[in-house]
Amino acid sequence: MPHPLDYLQRILTARVYDVAVESALEPARNLSRRLNNHVLLKREDQQPVFSFKLRGAYNKMAHLKPEQLARGVICASAGNHAQGVALSARKLGTQALIVMPVTTPQVKVEAVQALGGTVVLHGESYSDAHQHALRLQAEQDLVFVHPFDDPDVIAGQGTIGMEILRQHQGPIDAVFVAIGGGGLISGVASYLKAVRPEIRVIGVQTQDSDAMHQSVRAGHRVQLHDVGLFSDGTAVKLVGEETFRLTRELVDDFVIVDTDEVCAAIKDVFHDTRSVVEPAGALGVAAMKQYVERHGLQGQTLVAITCGANMNFDRLRFVAERAEFGEQREALFAVTIPERPGAFKAFCEVVGPRSVTEFNYRMSDADAAHVFVGLSITRRDEAARISQQFEQQGFRTVDLTDDELAKEHARHLVGGRAPMARDERLLRFVFPERPGALLKFLSCMNPAWNISLFHYRNQGADYGRVLVGLQIPAGEESGLQRFLKDLDYPWVDETANPVYRLFLR
Numbered sequence: 001m002p003h004p005l006d007y008l009q010r011i012l013t014a015r016v017y018d019v020a021v022e023s024a025l026e027p028a029r030n031l032s033r034r035l036n037n038h039v040l041l042k043r044e045d046q047q048p049v050f051s052f053k054l055r056g057a058y059n060k061m062a063h064l065k066p067e068q069l070a071r072g073v074i075c076a077s078a079g080n081h082a083q084g085v086a087l088s089a090r091k092l093g094t095q096a097l098i099v100m101p102v103t104t105p106q107v108k109v110e111a112v113q114a115l116g117g118t119v120v121l122h123g124e125s126y127s128d129a130h131q132h133a134l135r136l137q138a139e140q141d142l143v144f145v146h147p148f149d150d151p152d153v154i155a156g157q158g159t160i161g162m163e164i165l166r167q168h169q170g171p172i173d174a175v176f177v178a179i180g181g182g183g184l185i186s187g188v189a190s191y192l193k194a195v196r197p198e199i200r201v202i203g204v205q206t207q208d209s210d211a212m213h214q215s216v217r218a219g220h221r222v223q224l225h226d227v228g229l230f231s232d233g234t235a236v237k238l239v240g241e242e243t244f245r246l247t248r249e250l251v252d253d254f255v256i257v258d259t260d261e262v263c264a265a266i267k268d269v270f271h272d273t274r275s276v277v278e279p280a281g282a283l284g285v286a287a288m289k290q291y292v293e294r295h296g297l298q299g300q301t302l303v304a305i306t307c308g309a310n311m312n313f314d315r316l317r318f319v320a321e322r323a324e325f326g327e328q329r330e331a332l333f334a335v336t337i338p339e340r341p342g343a344f345k346a347f348c349e350v351v352g353p354r355s356v357t358e359f360n361y362r363m364s365d366a367d368a369a370h371v372f373v374g375l376s377i378t379r380r381d382e383a384a385r386i387s388q389q390f391e392q393q394g395f396r397t398v399d400l401t402d403d404e405l406a407k408e409h410a411r412h413l414v415g416g417r418a419p420m421a422r423d424e425r426l427l428r429f430v431f432p433e434r435p436g437a438l439l440k441f442l443s444c445m446n447p448a449w450n451i452s453l454f455h456y457r458n459q460g461a462d463y464g465r466v467l468v469g470l471q472i473p474a475g476e477e478s479g480l481q482r483f484l485k486d487l488d489y490p491w492v493d494e495t496a497n498p499v500y501r502l503f504l505r
Helices: 008-013 028-035 054-064 066-071 078-093 107-115 126-140 153-165 182-197 211-218 241-250 259-273 279-295 313-326 344-353 381-392 402-406 437-444 477-487 499-504
Strands: 025-027 037-043 073-076 096-100 118-121 172-177 201-204 254-257 301-303 328-338 356-363 368-376 395-401 424-432 449-454 462-470 490-494
Touching: 008 153, 025 153, 028 037, 028 259, 037 153, 037 259, 037 344, 054 078, 054 153, 073 078, 073 126, 078 096, 078 107, 096 107, 096 126, 107 118, 153 182, 153 241, 172 182, 172 279, 182 201, 182 241, 201 211, 201 279, 211 241, 211 254, 254 259, 254 279, 259 279, 259 313, 279 301, 328 344, 328 381, 328 402, 328 499, 344 368, 344 381, 368 499, 381 395, 395 499, 402 424, 402 462, 402 499, 424 437, 424 449, 437 462, 437 477
Parallel strands: 037 301, 073 096, 096 118, 172 201, 172 301, 201 254
Antiparallel strands: 025 037, 328 368, 328 395, 356 368, 424 462, 424 490, 449 462
16 A cells, blocks of 8 residues: 555645536635634535535546546445446446445436446445355456545545645644545645645544444554444444544544534534535534534634535434534423422523523422423523522432433433333334334234334434333343344333433333
């Protein structure tokens, strides 16, 4: 593999502009004002396929020999690389077979087909699609175009770093780059560190798809058992060998962000650009906000690469709902109020002038009532102060602002107690959003178990979050563990969660 400095020449001579444009480096005025730093957005969402991926794909394919192009190409992709390969294939006059995970947003599937690519859906993540693509490559004698672990692909992505320095010749303190398999950050870091080594390169991953961060920390590539699918563009179980080598050597730091922070960042980008980026495209902004707060940065020049904008429109419902949490503008509480005259008034006095975003109440017994309430806040630490104020008035309070069960399900189920649901276990799953997913669940389940609760709410994503109550007799723990292993869906046991015990038990 090339030495990191060799990538400088590869990037300077990369062939990308037959299909790509030099994307804008725009000031984000609202973010700059809020963060008290000079924030710039590298607008890769403006590319013809709304993603940076066509840079590396075209550079790789433009270096193929004519006889290789005549055989046709194949790739595996969560969507954006697929569009880059399809567009490049059309430009170079060859055929492209694209293997995509079944979880790929429909907007990306249709975009690939519109560009002339033949789509095969297989597996639940990029890694699953990759293995199937390798089998098809061998069977059909096609040329494989890797989405990240290839020097020509890395060099193509590195032209983004070259453009950033050409477009802003003044000081740059840090550049925030999303990481899936590592091609983008490897290319950008290779150029920046060769030309301006003082610039900090910060890698960004989601907390449920952090294969590169774990690998760098461990000193070897770590393969994840499963990955989160909200940021489908970075949902990679195993990073590349070459991208791992370059990232470990060149990247200065990592920031791990959660779903709420990403949703808030999508909203931030929209406010500054009036464009809607996909979750992966907002990772850099989410990380920048966290990094500025953590290190107390002021007056610095910070760049975030908005690397993609292939977003399913229906997913915006989920983004809008969760952005308030990511922006630290809403807090959720479970408050226990004694059933006596004046108690509710005392509760409202604690709430005071704050806006109530949600309120759910159901009488539980003769002595106490449990209230599920959402309140507008201006800072995350305000939630703790409100909780303390409730406690000082004698109201037992649980702060649910960071509780996934509360945000995803319980707010829609409050009051649903079931005295008959004895021996109930509450489990939260991520189902692939495809025909047969529920049937697989039911087929794996012991037919003697009864489903006592089932909650699903379509969020416009290509996976479903499902809450299930199962009545499992004592002594069948081993059977439950076998069921969960055979099912092989991501799951969390929520039976001990205080939200469940307060509102649903």
